[in-house]
Each structure stands twice: as structure tokens, then as C-alpha cells.
Amino acid sequence: MEAVHEHDHSHDHPSGIMRWVKTTNHKDIGTMYLWFSFAMFMVGGVMALILRAELFQPGLQVVEPEFFNQMTTLHGLIMVFGAIMPAFVGFANWQIPMMIGAPDMAFPRLNNWSFWLLPPAATLLVLSMFVPGGAAGVGWTMYAPLTVQQGMGMDLLIFAVHILGMSSILGSINIITTILNMRAPGMTMMKMPLFVWTWLITAYLLVAAMPVLAGAVTMTLTDRHFGTNFFNAAGGGDPVLFQHIFWFFGHPEVYIIAIPAFGVVSQVIPAFSRKPLFGYASMVYATASIAILSFLVWAHHMYTVGMPVEAQLYYMFATMLIAVPTGVKVFNWVATMWRGSLTFETPMLFALGFLFLFTIGGFTGLVLSLTPVDVQLHDTYYVVAHFHYVMVAGALFSAFAGVYFWLPKWIGKMYDETLGKWHFWLSIIFFNVTFFVQHFLGLAGMPRRIPDYSLQFTDFNMISSIGAFGFGLSQLLFLYILIKAIRSGEKAPEKPWEGADTLEWTHLPTPAPYHSFETPPTVK
Amino acid sequence: MTSQPGGYYLPSPSAWPVTGSVALFLMALGGVLIMHDAGGGTALLIVGAAILIYMMFGWFGTVIRESESGKYNKQVDVSFRWGMSWFIFSEVMFFAAFFGALFYMRVLSVPWLSEADTGALLWPGFSADWPASGPAITDQFTPMAAWGIPALNTAILLTSGVTITIAHWALKNNQRSKLNWFMFLTIALGLTFLGFQIYEYGHAYADLNLTLESGAYGATFFMLTGFHGFHVTVGTIMLIVIWLRCLKGHFTAEHHFGFEGVAWYWHFVDVVWLGLFVFVYWL
Numbered sequence: 001m002e003a004v005h006e007h008d009h010s011h012d013h014p015s016g017i018m019r020w021v022k023t024t025n026h027k028d029i030g031t032m033y034l035w036f037s038f039a040m041f042m043v044g045g046v047m048a049l050i051l052r053a054e055l056f057q058p059g060l061q062v063v064e065p066e067f068f069n070q071m072t073t074l075h076g077l078i079m080v081f082g083a084i085m086p087a088f089v090g091f092a093n094w095q096i097p098m099m100i101g102a103p104d105m106a107f108p109r110l111n112n113w114s115f116w117l118l119p120p121a122a123t124l125l126v127l128s129m130f131v132p133g134g135a136a137g138v139g140w141t142m143y144a145p146l147t148v149q150q151g152m153g154m155d156l157l158i159f160a161v162h163i164l165g166m167s168s169i170l171g172s173i174n175i176i177t178t179i180l181n182m183r184a185p186g187m188t189m190m191k192m193p194l195f196v197w198t199w200l201i202t203a204y205l206l207v208a209a210m211p212v213l214a215g216a217v218t219m220t221l222t223d224r225h226f227g228t229n230f231f232n233a234a235g236g237g238d239p240v241l242f243q244h245i246f247w248f249f250g251h252p253e254v255y256i257i258a259i260p261a262f263g264v265v266s267q268v269i270p271a272f273s274r275k276p277l278f279g280y281a282s283m284v285y286a287t288a289s290i291a292i293l294s295f296l297v298w299a300h301h302m303y304t305v306g307m308p309v310e311a312q313l314y315y316m317f318a319t320m321l322i323a324v325p326t327g328v329k330v331f332n333w334v335a336t337m338w339r340g341s342l343t344f345e346t347p348m349l350f351a352l353g354f355l356f357l358f359t360i361g362g363f364t365g366l367v368l369s370l371t372p373v374d375v376q377l378h379d380t381y382y383v384v385a386h387f388h389y390v391m392v393a394g395a396l397f398s399a400f401a402g403v404y405f406w407l408p409k410w411i412g413k414m415y416d417e418t419l420g421k422w423h424f425w426l427s428i429i430f431f432n433v434t435f436f437v438q439h440f441l442g443l444a445g446m447p448r449r450i451p452d453y454s455l456q457f458t459d460f461n462m463i464s465s466i467g468a469f470g471f472g473l474s475q476l477l478f479l480y481i482l483i484k485a486i487r488s489g490e491k492a493p494e495k496p497w498e499g500a501d502t503l504e505w506t507h508l509p510t511p512a513p514y515h516s517f518e519t520p521p522t523v524k
Numbered sequence: 525m526t527s528q529p530g531g532y533y534l535p536s537p538s539a540w541p542v543t544g545s546v547a548l549f550l551m552a553l554g555g556v557l558i559m560h561d562a563g564g565g566t567a568l569l570i571v572g573a574a575i576l577i578y579m580m581f582g583w584f585g586t587v588i589r590e591s592e593s594g595k596y597n598k599q600v601d602v603s604f605r606w607g608m609s610w611f612i613f614s615e616v617m618f619f620a621a622f623f624g625a626l627f628y629m630r631v632l633s634v635p636w637l638s639e640a641d642t643g644a645l646l647w648p649g650f651s652a653d654w655p656a657s658g659p660a661i662t663d664q665f666t667p668m669a670a671w672g673i674p675a676l677n678t679a680i681l682l683t684s685g686v687t688i689t690i691a692h693w694a695l696k697n698n699q700r701s702k703l704n705w706f707m708f709l710t711i712a713l714g715l716t717f718l719g720f721q722i723y724e725y726g727h728a729y730a731d732l733n734l735t736l737e738s739g740a741y742g743a744t745f746f747m748l749t750g751f752h753g754f755h756v757t758v759g760t761i762m763l764i765v766i767w768l769r770c771l772k773g774h775f776t777a778e779h780h781f782g783f784e785g786v787a788w789y790w791h792f793v794d795v796v797w798l799g800l801f802v803f804v805y806w807l
Contacts, residue, residue: 014537022537104534106603109583113541120549152560159552166548169614177606181599182532207614215621219747225559227736228743229658230625236658236740238633245621515534 021116024108025514026093027410029115033090034403036118038479040082043126045472047075052434052468054451055461068451069137070153074125076140077157080257081164082122084391087399088260089114089171092199094410096175098504098512099193101184101521106177114171117163124160128153139449141250144231144242147220154224158217165210172203172210179203184503186523190284193502194277197284198263201291205252205259208295213249216242240305247298255294258390259287261358261398262329265351267502268401269333272348273340274499279332286325286332293322303371304378312371319369323362330359345497346420350401353428354394361389364439379449382442388435397427400478407482408496409504412511413489419481426474433467533595540583547576584765591782592774601781608785612792615755619796622751626744626803630654634740657739666732667741670805673720678801680720684713685794688763688787698777700770707767710790714760721753748804752796759793762786 014022020032050071054062063071093111097104105111128135133151136142142161147154179200183192192200220242222228229235231242270277277283300319303312333355342348364386368374377383400423408414437460442448446457453461494510504512507521550572557565590596596604636642637659638652647659655667668674691706728734728745736746766786769775775783 019537021542022539024535024537103532107607109535109538109541110607112538113544116542116545117548120545120552123549124552152556152562155556155559156552159556163548163552169611173607173610173614176610177603180606181603207610208617211614211618212621212624215618215625219622219625222736222743222747228747229661229737229739230629230743230747232658233633233637234658234660235737235743236629236634236637236656236661237743238628238636241625241628241633244628245624248621248624 022112024104024112026097026104026108026111026516027512027514029105029111030090030093030095031410032115033086033093033118036115036122037083037087037090040078040086040122041475044075044078044083045475047071047078049468049472051075052465055453056465057462058453058455058458060452063451065451066134066137069139069449070129070135072449073136073139073157074129077125077160078122079391080140080253081161082118082125084257084395084399085168086118088199088202088257088395089175091195091260091264091399091402091406092171092175095406095504096178096196096199097182097516098409098508099196099502100179100182100187101503101507101517101523102178102182103515103517103520105174106182107174110170110174114167114174117167117170121160121163121167124156124163128156128160131156141246142217142220142242143246144220144223144239147242148223148231150224155221158221161217162214165214168206168210172206175199175203176207184517184520184523190281191523194266194280194283195260195263198259198266198287201287202256202259205256205291205294209249209252209256212245213253216245216249219245240302243302243305244299247301248295250301251298252291252294254387254390255290257395258358259290261354261395262287264398264402264405265333265354267500268347268351268398268405269336269355271405271497271499271501272343272345272351273337274342275336275340276501277332278335278338279328282328283332286328289325290322293318293325297322300369300374303374316369316371320366323366326362330355330362341499345404346415346417346424347401347405347497349421349424350397350404353424354397354401357389357393357397357428357431361386361394364389377442379447380442381438381446381448384448385435385438385442388438392435393428393431400424400427403482405497405500406504407485408492409508409510409512411486411489412492413485414492414496415481415485415489419477419484423474423477423481426477427471430467430470430474434464434471435467437463437467531597533590533597533600535586535590538583538586540579540586543575543579543582547572547579550575588769588774588782596779601779604781604785608781608788612788615792616796619748619751619799622744622748623799623803626748629740629744634658655741657741661737661739663733663738665734665738665742668724668728668732668734668745668805670801673724674801674805677717677720678797680713680717681794681797684710684717685791687713688790692783692787695770695775695780695783696777700773704767704770707763707770711760711763711767714756714763714790718753718756718760721749721756745804748800752793752800755793755796759786759790762789 013019020028023029050063051068054060054068093105131152134153136147136150136154136157138146138150138154142157179192179196219228219230223230223232229237231237231239233239266277266283297315297319299307299311300315303315364382368377368383368386404415404420441457441460441464444457446453492510495505497505503521503523508516550568554565554568554572557563558569634654634656635652637647638650643650650659657663657665687706687710691703691710694700694702694706734742734745736742763786766783769782
């Protein structure tokens with residue numbers, strides 16, 4: 001690669017709002033992704049609190065059951081597609097060009113479009129609450145035949161999913177191309193920081209999985225309005241067909257969320273252990289194995305749907321196989337810390353929180369992979385607890401770790417370390433108060449997605465609701481920490497983290513300049 | 525923003541992407557309103573589509589001007605190649621969802637309806653022989669015969685794959701008039717294909733009573749052929765744009781990824797058709 005990006009400083013730079021609307025700069029776009037994600041995190045969070053308020057006591061107190069269903073649906077969709085995924089795309093935008101020594105992303109205008117497709121999609125989702133019949137109350141999994149029977153809100157949801165999918169596919173194509181084609185001289189594939197590797201693999205998953213989801217909701221749309229019978233047995237179709245297609249997307253989606261989180265943690269733990277990542281190559285191969293396996297295990301979400309026993313056996317064993325590469329990763333993170341010179345600043349705390357809680361989520365996943373056990377636990381709060389350990393304590397905590405870790409590089413100012421630690425401890429305590437007890441609820445048989453419950457579940461539900469409000473309020477502290485750092489944070493040193501050794505720390509000033517590498521660094 | 529020789533071209537801020545987002549938002553909203561017979565849907569859809577077309581002219585026009593003024597070096601060219609390859613891969617996965625539905629119905633869900641208890645208790649007398657509509661659909665239909673127009677269409681698309689390759693070789697050897705003629709031929713073949721496809725749909729609805737409502741066969745037939753037909757339409761429009769560019773003297777023997785990208789797309793549409801011909805029409 002002979003790339004030398006040169007630019008003159010007199011070119012047009014729109015100011016004010018138009019800077020953000022028209023920008024082709026990876027840092028501006030990354031910033032928009034991150035703030036958008038935070039806004040959606042708040043919206044989805046309020047929806048979760050409505051659910052928890054209703055579930056504080058048995059009976060129906062706060063909302064109508066239909067509205068409860070709508071909140072369940074929108075909470076899931078907004079958190080997955082609006083909060084977690086954009087957060088990691090935001091990291092990808094900020095970090096990948098800096099970490100591989102590139103001037104920007106490969107397709108800067110397309111990058112802008114990937115972001116600006118998100119607000120219209122989110123608007124469609126929010127708008128669906130205000131149309132006749134309200135939003136779709138079908139759950140984020142959008143199972144037929146319920147989806148065929150919904151009102152206008154469902155169609156808005158379908159088009160929102162189409163546009164979100166477009167955004168993800170275009171963004172992923174951009175990320176793959178950037179990583180494959182924009183690396184600095186000497187930055188061979190096996191020298192790339194693990195965060196870059198994890199995003200390469202995630203982007204591949206997205207390109208392969210999102211179109212399948214688009215196909216699934218397209219068939220839902222034609223079943224609804226154009227007389228097809230894809231998901232109707234009377235016409236030769238099958239509602240279970242939807243589940244198969246959905247989960248062919250849905251299971252890779254789990255790793256689309258988790259793998260970039262692995263990447264962030266794989267940067268943070270070595271930095272605060274002051275040691276290189278243990279087993280770099282095995283990390284790469286483990287991540288790739290997880291990605292491949294993720295396309296082969298989808299029906300473990302469907303054990304109770306009525307599958308042949310041979311199929312159940314296959315999906316059970318294939319699912320358990322994923323524990324092997326995941327175990328390799330957890331082992332490597334722990335081995336990285338072994339005899340390291342550890343310090344526990346906020347990013348490291350969140351990374352460790354991730355490590356503990358994600359591992360618990362992984363183990364409960366292993367429990368659920370057992371068909372006979374899953375038949376008992378299917379659609380109970382055990383499942384809810386399981387995937388919130390993976391999504392919240394896994395993905396979200398690692399996103400927090402990433403924000404605290406890279407914020408000094410992004411804005412040139414430090415966050416308040418004491419408040420950051422408070423944020424961590426409040427989050428991890430309230431998270432466990434909220435979700436740990438849900439394991440017990442699920443084991444005792446409390447079904448998910450129901451606004452009411454039997455009396456014997458009351459105590460744990462009250463604890464869970466208290467935890468949820470505590471967790472939600474703790475996130476306002478995060479907002480305050482961010483604003484405080486941006487407004488009046490102390491000036492960050494050139495290299496605030498002693499053990500950080502990727503290009504953005506070693507080759508770029510703090511804060512990072514608007515255009516990352518105008519001349520590519522040479523990586524030895 | 526400018527780019528020096530050897531530098532990677534970074535475009536200036538652009539309003540085209542957000543224009544496209546507005547267009548898609550209006551189209552989605554318009555589509556929903558139309559499907560629920562609410563007022564204003566058609567207008568919104570038309571305005572949205574108009575904005576989208578305006579955006580494509582603007583955005584692609586910008587890219588073409590940048591390309592023709594030599595701003596794209598070798599590395600940018602490689603980026604385009606990766607980008608187009610992965611875009612086509614995403615399209616393959618989109619088709620895979622519909623092919624998956626077809627195979628699932630043919631191999632699993634339709635036979636299940638006539639087997640064992642399900643067949644005996646729920647749908648006695650339902651025969652699962654493909655092409656089947658489904659047990660509760662009483663309207664009879666005639667399936668589309670493979671060896672009439674569909675076979676002809678297969679020959680047409682395969683021929684168009686040859687003509688575009690000849691055009692490509694002509695471009696590489698600087699035989700511009702040959703290039704223009706073979707591009708024209710490719711477009712003509714594409715349009716003929718589409719014409720036959722439209723005729724076939726008319727035939728299906730008018731004579732065969734084969735509609736979207738014809739259960740499993742009708743749904744998969746129209747979804748797969750319709751989605752493919754949409755891709756042929758897009759591909760033909762792309763070919764026309766490239767042809768007009770050829771006529772204007774764009775592209776050089778060495779530097780013509782715009783042409784190649786469209787050719788890749790056309791071959792992709794061609795290969796998908798083969799899958800369609802075999803599994804939807806023939807077997």
C-alpha cells in the first residue's frame with residue numbers, strides 16, 4: 001500500500017448541524033453513532049422500567065397487557081438494533097482507522113449513510129406507538145402467526161427492520177473493506193489489534209445474517225398484505241418456517257453483539273495488566289470458530305417447537321461445542337492477567353465485570369443448550385436472566401469499558417476516576433440485584449413476557465424491580481460523567497494508560513487529530 | 525478535499541446520504557399508509573421515490589465525475605472491488621432466505637400436512653405432491669411449465685452473460701464501437717427477458733389461475749421470480765447507465781471498475797436465475 005492521504009486545510013467544512021449531517025469523517029460519524037446509541041439506551045431503558053414497574057407486584061397496576069407487550073417488543077428491538085449494535089459500530093468507526101494506521105474508512109460517504117439510516121428507522125419504531133392499534137406486541141422475535149394479525153404498527157416495524165438491516169449491511173461492507181484494504185504498511189493481518197479482528201469477523205456475520213432477517217420480514221409483509229401463505233399451514237406454509245429463518249439470523253446476531261465486546265475487552269485487559277494479550281493467535285481462531293459455529297446452531301432456540309429428536313440432539317451438541325472456543329477466550333483473558341502488573345481503573349473494572357458476569361451468562365447458556373433442561377426452562381425468566389447477563393453485563397459493560405478506555409484519546413480530557421468507579425460499582429451491584437434473582441424465578445417456572453404472575457413470585461420480582469430502577473438511575477451518573485469530562489475534564493496526558501500499545505496510543509497525539517493518519521505509519 | 529498522486533481519496537462532506545435517508549423514510553411511511561388505505565400514502569411514496577432517484581443521480585454522478593477526473597488510485601479501486609463483492613454476497617444471502625423457504629416447504633412442511641395424524645385428522649384427502657397449494661386452498665391452478673418461456677429466458681440470460689463478456693474484452697482491447705454494440709445487445713437481451721417475465725405473470729394470472737394466493741407454490745413462485753425480476757430490472761438500469769457512459773467515452777482499457785462491477789452484478793443475477801430455473805420451474 002502506498003497510501004498517503006494529503007489534504008489541504010482550506011476545503012469546505014460546514015459548521016453547526018450541517019457538519020454532522022454531511023460529515024464524511026470517521027470520528028464525527030463514530031461520535032454520532034455513540035450518542036445515538038446512548039439516546040436509544042435511555043429510550044429502551046425507560047421501556048424496561050415500565051415493564052419492571054408493572055412487574056413490581058402481581059396483578060395489573062400500571063399498564064394494560066397490550067401495552068406491556070408493545071413495550072417488551074420495542075425494548076428488545078431498540079436495545080439490540082438501536083443501542084448495542086450502534087455503540088459498537090461507533091467504536092469501530094473511531095478505532096479501526098486509528099488502529100490500522102488508515103486516514104479514514106474506505107467509503108466515507110457510505111459511512112455517513114450507514115449512520116443516517118438509523119434515525120429514520122428509530123423514528124418509524126417510535127412512531128408505531130402512536131398509530132391506530134399501537135406498536136406491534138409480538139416480541140422482538142416477531143414470530144408468525146401473531147405478526148400476521150397485527151395492525152399498522154407491525155408494518156412500520158417491518159420497514160424499520162429493513163432500514164436497520166440496510167444500515168448494518170452497508171456499515172459492515174465498509175468495515176470489511178477498510179480492514180482488508182486500508183492497513184498501514186507492515187500491518188499484517190496477524191498484527192492487527194484484536195479489536196480489529198473481532199470487527200472483521202462481526203462484519204462478516206452481519207453481511208451474512210442481516211439479509212436473511214430482511215427476507216423473513218419481507219415474507220411476513222407479503223403474508224400480511226399480499227395473500228401469500230409462507231407462514232400459514234392452510235396454504236402449505238408453516239409458522240415454524242419463520243422461526244427457522246429468524247433464528248438463522250438471530251443466533252449469529254447474538255455473536256454480532258458479543259464479538260465486538262470481546263474485542264474491546266481484549267484491548268483493555270492487556271493494557272491494565274501491562275502484558276501483551278495471552279494467546280493472540282488462538283484468540284483469532286477462537287473468534288472465527290465461534291462465528292462459523294453460530295450459523296449451525298440456530299434451532300436451539302426452538303427445542304419446544306416440535307422437532308425430531310435427531311435434530312434436537314444435533315443442535316444440542318453443536319451448541320455445546322461453542323463453549324470450547326468461548327472457553328479458550330476466557331482462559332486467555334485470565335492468563336493475560338496472570339502475573340501481570342494489575343491496576344484497577346474504571347475501564348479495567350468494567351472489563352473484569354464483563355469477564356465474571358459474561359462467564360456466568362455463558363454457563364447459563366450451556367445449561368439452556370441441554371434439550372431436556374430447556375424444555376423445562378424455555379420462555380421462563382431463566383432465559384431472560386441468561387441473555388441479560390450476556391447482553392448487559394457482557395456487551396454493555398464492555399462498551400462502558402471501551403468508552404472509559406478511549407475517551408481520553410477521543411476528547412483529550414480525563415473523566416472523573418472516582419465517579420467512574422462509582423458508576424461501575426452501582427452498575428454491577430444493581431445489575432445483579434435485577435437479574436440474578438430472575439434465575440430463581442425462571443427455575444420456579446415464571447413465564448416471560450407476561451404482565452402478571454402468581455403470588456409466590458412476588459418477593460423476587462420486587463427485588464428485581466428495585467434493582468432495575470437502581471441500574472437505570474446509575475446510568476444517569478454515566479451521562480453526568482461524560483458531560484463533566486467533555487466540559488471540564490482535566491487535560492489527558494499523551495498516554496494515560498501505561499500498558500496501552502496500539503497505534504492510536506503510540507503514534508497519534510492526544511486528542512487524536514481530525515484526520516487520523518495523513519501519512520501511514522510503518523508497522524514493524 | 526484533494527488528493528495527491530498516490531494518495532487515498534477522501535471525499536468532502538456530502539448531503540447525498542441524508543437525502544437518501546429522507547427518501548427511504550417517506551417511502552416506508554407511504555407504503556404503510558397505502559397498505560392500510562389511509563390517505564396520502566401514494567403521494568408520500570411518489571415523493572420519496574422521486575427524492576431517491578434524485579439522490580442516485582446526484583451521488584452516482586459525483587462518483588463518476590471523481591472517477592473520470594482521475595481521483596481514484598489503485599487502492600481506491602481495490603476498495604470498490606471488495607465493496608462490490610461483499611454487496612453481492614449480501615444479496616446472495618437475501619435470496620438464500622427465499623430459497624430456504626422454498627426447500628423447507630417442498631421437503632418438509634407440505635409433506636407433513638399429508639402425513640400421519642396431521643393428514644388423517646386435519647386434512648384428509650390432501651395430497652402433498654408438488655406443486656401443491658396447501659390443504660385449505662380450494663382454487664385449482666396450473667403450475668408454470670418449464671420448457672416454454674422459462675427455458676427461453678434461461679437461454680436469453682446466458683447469452684447476455686456472453687455478450688457482456690465480449691463487451692468487456694472489447695473495452696480491454698480499446699475496440700469502442702464493438703463495446704458499444706455488445707453493451708446494447710446485452711441491454712436488449714435484459715429487456716427481452718423482462719418482457720417475457722411480464723408476459724408470463726399475465727399468463728399466470730389470466731390463464732393458469734396461478735396467483736400470490738395459490739398457497740405454497742404461488743407464494744414461493746412469485747416471491748422468487750419477483751425478487752429476481754426486480755434484480756434484473758435494477759441490473760438492466762445499471763447496464764443502461766454504463767452503456768450511456770461508454771457512449772460518452774468513459775472508461776479506459778485499464779481503468780473501468782464501474783463497468784466490471786455492473787458485469788459482476790449481471791453474472792450474479794444470471795446465476796441466481798439458473799437456481800430459479802432448476803428449482804422453481806423445472807424440478
